[in-house]
Amino acid sequence: MKDGASTGTTRKVNVLVDPQSPLLFFDSGVGGLSVLAPTRAVLATAPIVYAADSAAFPYGRRTEEEIAARVPALLGRLVERYRPRLAVIACNTASTIALDHVRAALNIPVVGTVPAIKPAAEQSRSRVIGVLGTQATVRQPYVDDLAARFAADCTVIRHGSPELVELAEAKLAGRPVAIEAVRAAVQPMIDQPRGADIDVMVLACTHFPLLAAEMAEAFPGIAQVDGGPGIARRIAVLTEGQAWPREEVPAIAVFTDLAKAPPAASLKKFGLAELHGL
Numbered sequence: 001m002k003d004g005a006s007t008g009t010t011r012k013v014n015v016l017v018d019p020q021s022p023l024l025f026f027d028s029g030v031g032g033l034s035v036l037a038p039t040r041a042v043l044a045t046a047p048i049v050y051a052a053d054s055a056a057f058p059y060g061r062r063t064e065e066e067i068a069a070r071v072p073a074l075l076g077r078l079v080e081r082y083r084p085r086l087a088v089i090a091c092n093t094a095s096t097i098a099l100d101h102v103r104a105a106l107n108i109p110v111v112g113t114v115p116a117i118k119p120a121a122e123q124s125r126s127r128v129i130g131v132l133g134t135q136a137t138v139r140q141p142y143v144d145d146l147a148a149r150f151a152a153d154c155t156v157i158r159h160g161s162p163e164l165v166e167l168a169e170a171k172l173a174g175r176p177v178a179i180e181a182v183r184a185a186v187q188p189m190i191d192q193p194r195g196a197d198i199d200v201m202v203l204a205c206t207h208f209p210l211l212a213a214e215m216a217e218a219f220p221g222i223a224q225v226d227g228g229p230g231i232a233r234r235i236a237v238l239t240e241g242q243a244w245p246r247e248e249v250p251a252i253a254v255f256t257d258l259a260k261a262p263p264a265a266s267l268k269k270f271g272l273a274e275l276h277g278l
Helices: 033-042 063-081 092-105 118-121 140-148 161-172 177-188 210-218 228-238 262-268
Strands: 023-027 048-053 086-089 109-114 128-132 155-160 200-204 222-224 251-255 272-277
Touching: 023 033, 023 063, 033 210, 033 228, 048 063, 048 272, 063 086, 063 092, 063 262, 086 092, 086 228, 092 109, 109 228, 118 128, 118 140, 118 200, 118 222, 128 177, 161 177, 161 210, 161 222, 177 210, 210 222, 262 272
Parallel strands: 023 048, 023 086, 048 251, 086 109, 128 155, 128 200, 200 222, 251 272
Antiparallel strands: none
C-alpha cells in the first residue's frame, strides 16, 4: 500500500480492453474529484465516469450497515451501465466500510482509498500526526491497524469533521468559504492533548484536499498529506499496457439526486461535460 491507495486483491485487467472503456470514480459527493485530478495528470486521455451518491450524502453520518449495503448495489448498477475497466472508491468512508463487499460483488479491479498514515509518519518530525476525516472513517479499526503498522512511534490524533465536508461541497458549488469556518472545523483536533505538536495532518476524506489552500492559510505550520497521487499511480499500474483514446473525451458526471449536483460550470473545471442521473 502506498500513499493512501488500498490494493487488496486488485488485479490487472486483460490488455485487450476497449479504448473507450472508462475509469469509474465513486464518492458520496464531490470529494472524489481530488482523486480524479491527479489521475487525469497521469492518464490524460482516459475516459472518465464520476459518480456521486448525492441522494445519500454525507456518508459520514450514515450507519455502517447502510453504507455496506448501499455502495456495492450502486456500483453494480454503474458497472452494468457504463462498463468500466476499473472502479475507484474515491471515498475514505465507503472504502473503510464497504471495499471488501464491493470487490466481492464486481468482476473488475477495484481501488480503494485509505488514510495516508504511512507517508504522514515518514514525513513527521514531531512524531505527532493528525488524522482528519469523517466521523465514520476516524473510528474505524482499519485506522487503528494503519497507525499500529506505520506510525507506532507517533501520537496519532483523530478528528471527525462533517463541517469540512459541507464546506468542500459549498466551495465547489461556487459559494464563498471563510478561513474562520475552516479553522473552527479543524481546531478541535488541535485542542486535543499534544494537538499543538501536530506537524503533518492526514486528509482522510477525499473532500478535504479541495480545501487545501484554506487549511494551509488557517494552519500554516502543518503539512498536508492525502491519498490522491498514490491512487493515480496505482490506477496507472493496473491499466499498464491498455489502449486509451488518442485524444481526451468528454467525461461524464452521474448523480443519484440531480437536484443536488453542483453547477455545470464547476464540474467542467474537472472535465465533466455530461450530466446523468442514476
